[in-house]
Amino acid sequence: GPLLEVRDLHVTYGAGTRAVRGVDLTLSAGQKLGIAGESGCGKSTLALALLRLLPASARLSGEILLDGEDVLTMKWGRLRAVRWAGASIVFQGAMHSLNPVHRVGEQIAEPVLLHSGSTAAAARRRAGDLLEQVGLPAGRADAYPHELSGGQRQRVMIAMALACDPRLIVADEPTTALDVMIQAQILRLIEQLVADKDISLLMISHDLSVLADTCDRLAVMYAGRVVEEGPADEVFTDA
Numbered sequence: 001g002p003l004l005e006v007r008d009l010h011v012t013y014g015a016g017t018r019a020v021r022g023v024d025l026t027l028s029a030g031q032k033l034g035i036a037g038e039s040g041c042g043k044s045t046l047a048l049a050l051l052r053l054l055p056a057s058a059r060l061s062g063e064i065l066l067d068g069e070d071v072l073t074m075k076w077g078r079l080r081a082v083r084w085a086g087a088s089i090v091f092q093g094a095m096h097s098l099n100p101v102h103r104v105g106e107q108i109a110e111p112v113l114l115h116s117g118s119t120a121a122a123a124r125r126r127a128g129d130l131l132e133q134v135g136l137p138a139g140r141a142d143a144y145p146h147e148l149s150g151g152q153r154q155r156v157m158i159a160m161a162l163a164c165d166p167r168l169i170v171a172d173e174p175t176t177a178l179d180v181m182i183q184a185q186i187l188r189l190i191e192q193l194v195a196d197k198d199i200s201l202l203m204i205s206h207d208l209s210v211l212a213d214t215c216d217r218l219a220v221m222y223a224g225r226v227v228e229e230g231p232a233d234e235v236f237t238d239a
């Protein structure tokens with residue numbers, strides 16, 4: 001079956017905002033699916049729901065099948081294993097999710113330590129390797145986030161997302177906070193890494209040109225629903 005299958009997903013926030021209103025999506029292994037839609041249409045909510053990273057006030061219904069297993073009903077222990085290793089998320093603006101007071105190498109090593117029985121030294125070596133894979137010298141492991149450029153910080157986030165060899169990467173506006181030149185570099189890096197490592201990609205952006213460059217299928221969201229879905233070139237022709 002497909003790697004990811006979302007069935008009739010609904011998410012309502014505490015105050016009553018119906019952020020996702022019946023989304024169905026299918027992503028086969030090796031596919032790159034783009035999710036487009038204007039700000040506020042529910043894209044980030046969908047991304048966070050995939051790993052149950054929403055605030056406790058959010059109510060969810062439907063199914064999120066990752067490799068056939070429902071993320072919404074799985075036990076905590078299993079969910080912890082699925083986070084980072086089954087799927088991992090690259091968020092917008094790396095400053096958001098990098099801890100400002102920890103060296104970036106330690107932060108990349110964290111999911112490695114969480115998931116494998118590896119020693120701290122082995123996790124540090126892995127962090128260095130991952131930094132090189134995303135185009136930074138391993139020595140930058142000792143840097144703090146504020147000592148890096150925006151593009152370098154986003155490379156660190158990508159390294160962290162790769163830490164546990166996930167089958168799926170969810171990239172939520174991965175280039176939105178960056179200069180146009182750097183955006184293109186980061187998109188090429190993501191494309192190259194998912195191709196080399198055979199990782200499936202769910203890329204979210206309000207910017208259609210970003211998705212057109214990278215994805216083979218496209219879903220367009222509007223007000224919490226997918227209103228159009230198909231091969232990227234067809235969806236663009238209709239737009």
Ligand code: ADP
Pocket residue numbers: 013014015017018019037038039040041042043044045046055
């Ligand atoms: P997008 O990623 O497409 O910009 P979001 O998923 O962030 O959309 O938001 C969808 C809707 O849910 C918006 O109306 C937004 O204001 C609301 N929303 C998002 N996060 C929260 C939250 N933590 N609590 C309450 N409402 C939220």
Ligand code: ADP
Pocket residue numbers: 051053080083084087088089090091
């Ligand atoms: P905590 O402070 O408990 O780490 P977080 O909100 O940062 O809280 O993370 C909640 C859970 O989700 C943790 O198990 C964490 O390892 C996991 N997690 C955090 N960020 C990501 C991500 N980008 N991809 C996959 N799993 C993540």
